[in-house]
Amino acid sequence: MERDDAESAAAAYRRITSSGGPAALANYRTAVALQRGRRYPDAKVAYEAALRADAGESGGGQLFHQIAIGLGTLYQQQGNDPASLQMLARAATAKS
Numbered sequence: 281m282e283r284d285d286a287e288s289a290a291a292a293y294r295r296i297t298s299s300g301g302p303a304a305l306a307n308y309r310t311a312v313a314l315q316r317g318r319r320y321p322d323a324k325v326a327y328e329a330a331l332r333a334d335a336g337e338s339g340g341g342q343l344f345h346q347i348a349i350g351l352g353t354l355y356q357q358q359g360n361d362p363a364s365l366q367m368l369a370r371a372a373t374a375k376s
Contacts, residue, residue, distance in 0.1 A: 289313035303333035308347050315354055327351040345374040 289309075311326035330347045348371035355364035 285313075285317070287313075287317060287319075302337065304330050304337050304343055304347070307333055308343065308350065311347075311350055311354075315350065315357075320354060320358055323354055324351070327354060341374070345371050348374060 307326050307330035311323045311330060314320075314323035314326055327347060327350055331344070331351070334344050334347060348367050352364045352367035352371060355361075355367060
């Protein structure tokens, strides 16, 4: 994904959040778009926001599983293998 495409997608998902849409899902999709555009620090912030929102919205279901996998792969892309393994282990134990 091109950087401009990633930014356009991330901006669209941010608008969903700011208009009262489901924050966890919008932040997750923002994070995925940013990760695909290789904007790793911004993607990490969005994944962490998705985790916080998911805890308040549904708490640990299928979306948590997807967020945790995304964050785990992001950590792996950044060379942070211990954090990657920890997050992927959390994803493996999530309720589906």
